[in-house]
Amino acid sequence: MKKKNKRSYRKQHCAAAGIVCLLVFSSMSAPAAADEPYDVYNYNYLGEAVPSQAGYLAERSVSGLDLGTTALNAPADLFKDSEDFFYLVDSGNNRILKIDSEFTEIVQEYTSFTMPDGSETTMKNPKGVYVSPDTGLMYIADNENSRALIVNPDGTVEKEITKPTSTVYDQQLTFLPQKILCDNAGNVYIVLNNTTKGAAMFDASGEFIGYYGANSVAPTAEVIANHFWNAIASEDEKRYRSRSTPTAFDNFDIDTVKGFIYTSTSSGSTDTDIVKKVNPEGYNLFDYMSNFTWGDLFSTWYSGTSYKTKIVDIDIGDDGSINCLDSTTGRVFQYDKEADLLFIMGATGDQVGSFTAGNVAAIETKGENCENIYVLDAGKGSVTVFGQTVFGQIVHHATTLYNGGYYEEALDPWLEVLKRDGNYRRAYLGISSAYYNMGRYKESMEYAKKADASARYNKAFERYRSQWLRQHLTAILIxxxxxxxxxxxxxxxxxxxxxxxxxxxxxxxxx
Amino acid sequence: MMDLTQPQWVKHVVFHPFEGFEDLRWKKGGTLKYTAIIIAALFVAMIADDRWCGFQFRPLPDAMFSVMPYIMKSVVYFLAWVLGNWAICTLLDGEGTMKNICIYSSYALIPYIVSTFINVFLSHILVRDEQVFFSTVYYIGLIWSAILLFSAIKSVHQYTFTKTVAAIILTLFAMLVILFLAVLFLSLFQKVYVFFYSLYTEILYRIRV
Incomplete structure (x- = not known):
């Protein structure tokens, strides 16, 4: 009996130890358990998709119920203000939710506002929201009420922008604001879905000024032929000729520090001006990158459908990074401010970290180094929170230093990046630049070659050659x-x- | 007079662009052995030019190496040239035999091959700003070879200046036709091969079943 007891005790002990072991192992492999439900990849210097380390991992998915309210219904926009409060436009429920910076609870729920004359007004299918960092005013694109509201934080309407009466605005067109933002001067920009002339622009007093930042026409053979025929056609004929119009951009974000407005175009039929960086004058600073492919470099064809990247939202992080949300593949493409690809994350599917195909709505980032990325899935009615991995932190750190011109300081972070991912091309470029600045030209050449950057190699080689000649001058003469x-x-x-x-x-x- | 050894003939021809080939013809110099060596050198030069240049001038070569394009650029083009020229000039009362066309044309390529090798070497010690040296060497080699080739065709067939020009233009056309026919034949034979192979498998299948 005693023996048996002892044995059973031992058995229990073993079992307990086993469980402890299991627990330890499972907690150790917790990151593996939280693996992303997709293959992480990046593009190497040949433009091939190669496996890569994840820069971000999906941490959790937050639904309306998680926030302590009813389920979200076709949410359309997500915005983070300068104080890290989130504003979620719940279009189907005609409300805007103000959420705390940790994205756990609702701070305020806006369903109606007080008009200047004292009456109450409600929203109808709002589509976009923006909060000015200077004034704290909330700008709402109140889509089906054909107006934009400028609202004080306490819920009183400061101003209402309705369809302009100016002759510049075609009076046959409706006025259905989709997205809205305002610049540092208080000008309001509204994306409409029925014009290709750009965003409607209103001054601080709410007067319509004109259009801003239209896309350019892709120079296809048809457009060039049209141009030629129009040049020789009579006025009468011209009226019946088809006109070349650009595609309209359908989302934008403003870099509040620098004042640039970044636009994104989700049209699948064009490759030009997918992402623009527009200065206050309306000039596209990314014009020189006309051959640059945003999103996936190759689009898949499957059963007659093209799975081409469609960038539906764009967000400029506090560090200047450009985050693009692709609705076709549910992927987020993160670029640094020089439009070099940093990370790709996300997929379509049902697991945390993947999204409803074709139905993602908005992207936001938080933190000085983009520590968190928030993706709003309109189909699921939830927000997925991505957190930066250690690898992501190092890359962001290195990128920030590098883009700031601190090449030598960026050397160690880049070397660390290479240790973790030998395919990461930007690291080779960074290391090459660092060694160049440090006068170690031989190494600089070596890394430039690995990065396939021949102009940089040429520069390093020139210095290396003169250094070599100077060192070996006597030997050469002898x-x-x-x-x-x-x-x-x-x-x-x-x-x-x-x-x-x-x-x-x-x-x-x-x- | 002019009792030169074979290597001396090569030197004489290359450095005397206008009368060198006439001398060669008169003395019946030149051997096919040197032709083989020169074409082999051309083949190596093509590879070198593509893959061994300094990175500041040429992009990194593909990770996959296929020898076919280089054979094409050297041996096949040369053979097409010889064949085309022989075919055209037989009709145009040329005096050259196939063997002589081979020898004379190959000797004419030497400056181009040498300039290519010099360029491969230079590409490792020059930077992009000094590219003018690079292209100078290249054009010197190219023009020198072109003059030699012209002179070679002129001597081997005993043509006048205008007739040589016409012969060369026609030869280029003939090369196009030859290469076109070659591609056509290749694809045709491939089709025939596939046909017989499928026939074979079909019969095999019938026998078994």
């Missing part, structure tokens, strides 16, 4: 002198040798 003297001596010796047999021959014949 060798040159020895060679010249040696050749002269050799020639003379050969001459003498040739002469000698001739001499002997002549002397032989003489005797």
């Amino acid at each position: 060798i040159a002198v020895v060679l010249i003297v040696g050749i002269k001596v050799l020639k003379r010796v050969l001459k003498n040798k040739r002469k000698k047999p001739a001499d002997t021959a002549s002397s032989g014949s003489g005797s």
Whole structure:
């Protein structure tokens, strides 16, 4: 009995130890358990998709119920203000939720506002929201009420922007605001879904000024032919000719620090001006990147459907990174401010970290180094929170230093990046630049070659060559002198040798 | 007079663009052995030019190496040239035999091959700003070879200046036709091969079942 007891005790002990072991192992493999439900990849210097380390992991998915309210119904927009409060536009429920910075609870729920005359007004299918960092005013694109509201944080309407009466605005068109933002000067920009002329622009007093930042027409063969025929057509004929119009951009974000407005175009039929960086004058600073492919470099064709990247929302992080949300594949493409690809994350599916195909709505980032990314899935009615991995932190750190011109300081982070992911091309570029600045040209050449950056290689090689010449100048001179003297001596010796047999021959014949 | 060894003939021809080939013809110099060596050198030069240049001038070569494009650029083009020229000039009362066309044309390629090798070497010690040296060497080699080739065709067939020009233009056309026919034949034979192979498998299948 005792023995048996002991044995059973031992058994229990073993079992307990086993459970502890299991727990330890499972907690150790917790990151593996939280693996992303997709293959993480990046593009190497040849433009091939290669496996890569994850820069972000999906931490959790937050639904309306998680926030302590009813389920979200077709939410359309998510915005983070300068104080890290989130504003979620719950279009189907005609409300805007203000959520705390941890994204756990609702701070305030806006369903109706007080008009200046004291009456109450409600929203109808609001589509976009923006909160000014200077004034704290909330800008709401109140879509089906054909107006934009400028609201104080306490819920009183400061101003209402309705359809402009100006002749510049075609009066046959409706006025259905989709997205809205305001710049530092208080100008309001509204994306409409029925014009290709750009965003409608209103000054601080609510007057319509004009359009802002239209896309350009893709120079296809058809457009060029049209241009030619229009040049020789009469006025009468011109009226019946088809016109070349650009595609309209349908979302934008403002870099509040620099004042640039970034637009995104989700049209699947064009490759031009997918992402624009527009300065206050309306000029696209990304114009020189006309051959740049945003999103996936290759689009898949499957059963007659093209799975081409469609960027539905764009967000500029506090560190200047450009975050693009692709609705086709449910992927987030994160670029640094120079439009170099940093990370790709997300997929379509049902697990945390994947989204409803074709139905993601908005993206936001938080933190000085983009520590968190928030993706709003309209189909599921939830927000997925991505957190930065250690790898992501190092890359962001290195990128920030590098883009700031601190090449040497960025060397260690880049080397660390390479340790974790040997395919990460930007690391090779960064290391090459760092070594160049440190005067280690040989290494700089080596890394430039690995990054396939021949212009950089050329620069490093030029310095390496002059360094080498300077170091070996005496040796080179000595060798040159020895060679010249040696050749002269050799020639003379050969001459003498040739002469000698001739001499002997002549002397032989003489005797 | 002019009793030169074979290597001396090569040197004489290359450095005397206008009368060198006439001398070669008069003295019946030149051997096919040197032709083989020169074409082999051309083949190596093509590879070198593509893959061994300094990174500041040429992009990194593909990770996959296929020898076919280089054979194409050297041996096949040369053979097409010889064949085309022989075919055209037989009709145009040329005096050259196939063997002589082979020898003379190959000797004419030497400056181009040498300039290519010099460029491969230079590409490792020059930077992009000094690209002018690079292209100078290239054009010197190219023009020198072009003059030699013209002179070679002129001598081997004993043509006048205008007739040589016409012959060369026609030869280029003939090369196009030859290469076109070659591609056509290749694809045709492939089809025939596939046909017989499927026939074979079909019969095999019938026998078994």
